[in-house]
Amino acid sequence: MVGYLVVLLLVLAAAAYWIGRTRAVASVNGDVARLHSLPGQHGMFLALFAAGPALLAIVLWSMVTPGIEASIITDRFSAELSGMGVPQVEAFIRDARAMAFGGLVGFADPTKEAAAAVYKSIHATSTWIIWAVALLLSASGFYWAYSRIAQAYRARHVVERVLRAFLIACSVVAILTTIGIVLSLIFESLRFFQQVPFYKFLFGTHWSPQSAFTGAGTEAGAVNQDIFGAVPLFAGTLLITFIAMLVAAPIGLMAAIYLSDYASKSVRAVAKPVLEILAGIPTVVYGFFAALTVAPYFRGIGESLGLSVASESALAAGVVMGIMIIPFVSSLSDDVINAVPQSLRDGSAGLGATKSETIRKVILPAALPGIVSAMLLAVSRAIGETMIVVMAAGLAANLTANPLEAVTTVTVQIVTLLVGDQEFDSAKTLAAFALGLVLFCITLTLNIVALRVVQKYREQYD
Amino acid sequence: MNIMTEASVEQKLSSGANEPSIKMKGEKVSVHYGEKRALFDVDLDVRENQVTALIGPSGCGKSTFLRCLNRMNDTIDIARVSGKITLDSEDIYDPKIDVVELRARVGMVFQKPNPFPKSIYENVAYGPRIHGLARGKAELDGIVESSLKKAGLFNEVKDRLLESGTGLSGGQQQRLCIARAIAVSPEVILMDEPCSALDPIATARVEELIDELRQNYTIVIVTHSMQQAARVSQRTAMFHLGYLVEEGATDKMFTNPDDKRTQDYITGRFG
Numbered sequence: 001m002v003g004y005l006v007v008l009l010l011v012l013a014a015a016a017y018w019i020g021r022t023r024a025v026a027s028v029n030g031d032v033a034r035l036h037s038l039p040g041q042h043g044m045f046l047a048l049f050a051a052g053p054a055l056l057a058i059v060l061w062s063m064v065t066p067g068i069e070a071s072i073i074t075d076r077f078s079a080e081l082s083g084m085g086v087p088q089v090e091a092f093i094r095d096a097r098a099m100a101f102g103g104l105v106g107f108a109d110p111t112k113e114a115a116a117a118v119y120k121s122i123h124a125t126s127t128w129i130i131w132a133v134a135l136l137l138s139a140s141g142f143y144w145a146y147s148r149i150a151q152a153y154r155a156r157h158v159v160e161r162v163l164r165a166f167l168i169a170c171s172v173v174a175i176l177t178t179i180g181i182v183l184s185l186i187f188e189s190l191r192f193f194q195q196v197p198f199y200k201f202l203f204g205t206h207w208s209p210q211s212a213f214t215g216a217g218t219e220a221g222a223v224n225q226d227i228f229g230a231v232p233l234f235a236g237t238l239l240i241t242f243i244a245m246l247v248a249a250p251i252g253l254m255a256a257i258y259l260s261d262y263a264s265k266s267v268r269a270v271a272k273p274v275l276e277i278l279a280g281i282p283t284v285v286y287g288f289f290a291a292l293t294v295a296p297y298f299r300g301i302g303e304s305l306g307l308s309v310a311s312e313s314a315l316a317a318g319v320v321m322g323i324m325i326i327p328f329v330s331s332l333s334d335d336v337i338n339a340v341p342q343s344l345r346d347g348s349a350g351l352g353a354t355k356s357e358t359i360r361k362v363i364l365p366a367a368l369p370g371i372v373s374a375m376l377l378a379v380s381r382a383i384g385e386t387m388i389v390v391m392a393a394g395l396a397a398n399l400t401a402n403p404l405e406a407v408t409t410v411t412v413q414i415v416t417l418l419v420g421d422q423e424f425d426s427a428k429t430l431a432a433f434a435l436g437l438v439l440f441c442i443t444l445t446l447n448i449v450a451l452r453v454v455q456k457y458r459e460q461y462d
Numbered sequence: 463m464n465i466m467t468e469a470s471v472e473q474k475l476s477s478g479a480n481e482p483s484i485k486m487k488g489e490k491v492s493v494h495y496g497e498k499r500a501l502f503d504v505d506l507d508v509r510e511n512q513v514t515a516l517i518g519p520s521g522c523g524k525s526t527f528l529r530c531l532n533r534m535n536d537t538i539d540i541a542r543v544s545g546k547i548t549l550d551s552e553d554i555y556d557p558k559i560d561v562v563e564l565r566a567r568v569g570m571v572f573q574k575p576n577p578f579p580k581s582i583y584e585n586v587a588y589g590p591r592i593h594g595l596a597r598g599k600a601e602l603d604g605i606v607e608s609s610l611k612k613a614g615l616f617n618e619v620k621d622r623l624l625e626s627g628t629g630l631s632g633g634q635q636q637r638l639c640i641a642r643a644i645a646v647s648p649e650v651i652l653m654d655e656p657c658s659a660l661d662p663i664a665t666a667r668v669e670e671l672i673d674e675l676r677q678n679y680t681i682v683i684v685t686h687s688m689q690q691a692a693r694v695s696q697r698t699a700m701f702h703l704g705y706l707v708e709e710g711a712t713d714k715m716f717t718n719p720d721d722k723r724t725q726d727y728i729t730g731r732f733g
Binding site (some may be wrong): 264265341343344345346347348349350351352353354357361362365366 | 592593
């Protein structure tokens, strides 16, 4: 088992650390000050070379073997698989593997059992090979590094370099993941745009992909391109975002001003964390708060005023989303307002300005770029928010500017398109990727603009 | 008392004019920052149309005293001021006094130039606007121009009044701050080490300006530079550890101080 191998290597590394350390100390007869590097660094050096290459080999092995094993199987059973399509071959390999290593088997048959036996033997061989390779690498790495350890050896530099490489690898993983997500989004969207033209998607005003039945007189399987108009979704998203910002921007900003310039230290020490608790509430909780408390409340008010308010209204979803964003706005604005130097406040006070005059005429103008970027970040947060609107805004793709009606948003539609049993090659499901791509572009643009503005603002005072 | 008399005589002899009247008067001024006492019963007078320099080693209380004169210490939560300070015989810590009005009469220029991130014009117009000093645009323009002229900055910036004040050089920024203070027509201008962030040339320019401003304003300046105190001030007060050590005409303070500590500080033997 490879798991044992990893544990063994870790134990070896610990031992190598101790051995390297001891050897380094012994090489100068205990006079540690004469060593170029600290004993611990020699130990680390030996441990890294004893276990590092072997662990790397194991990682590579575990990434590569499933593919190799599958290709060997398809090779050996090419005669039996020749008549099958891609999904069947995949199912065949999946079942064979499940029989060999345990797991849910779809349909058992003799061919698959034979394949499973082959699978088992190949896997045993490859496990044996990785054990041998890993131990060999470990031993030679240990031997090579052990022979290096001496009074003048620069173990510290080697350790530092290895650490740097490790850190680079970690950040590369993060970046590659992002790129991978974006690429998959783009490719799936391209598949969608092959079926539905770009302009019909972006500028169409009719959205009902759930009713994607083939219209009368057309060939079965053809896609009705006119039901993928995303305009109502983006309109709904904008409407709800607008309502949310209408709530969050003034309240968040005022709260930030109070916290930064008016609140005493003790009030601030309590109020700021409490405000930030709002940010810690799961959005699902906000969602049912909106659906079960706020929406009926608005409907009640509407009825008493003689207005008809949908039980799932854009207003309720927007207001609750606004409440959710308040801590976001206030915390970011608080930071930028605090970043305005005290000397400007003193200067203004020294001219006989009152506190509110100082804030209105000096602090806010000075902090404006930062506040704007805080707002933009909040907007991109609101656009991407899903749970509240799923629960409170409704599913009907109405193209309306009336906040009392139910609207739907891009994120809600992505959820409804992908939830449940779906085939992943129909235009209906692929539409979700196209929506996701457009949404991603919008929030990315907002974030870039916001960060630019913040950067520019920082340069002014640092 | 003896010192004061001598100083007065000195003043009369040197200026050959009548004794200038007392503009601001501090009596037994003490300041606490929380538990810590920063100023001990300081009695100090500020005379009209003169430059009074406050000198002393760091942490001696000179800036603290300066900030009492326009109640800037009010902006610090833990600061507590006791004693009596008068402006034209009016107690400025009287509850009836409007601190906004006081600060319009006693302006302040800070250690680091702190122009607002607005245009040069807006920086100067800020004070007149909040106090409603100008009726109409033309009058405001006039105030801005005359303030910039008095601060000796007008010729340098007249073509770029609408550019940002933060884009000026350090010395120009400080003169802009002085112009900003002048624009509200204060009676007293407090300056807290106004040249400590400036190079020697800009410093010389500001010192000249201070000397010119003395004609129309009463000036109190905190400085770490002995030469500056000697150059620009008529009276000097020496602070040490929160106490006022000695106060008198600048000529006398720098040539023949009464207190050994003053002598040592001026000659650079302690501090």
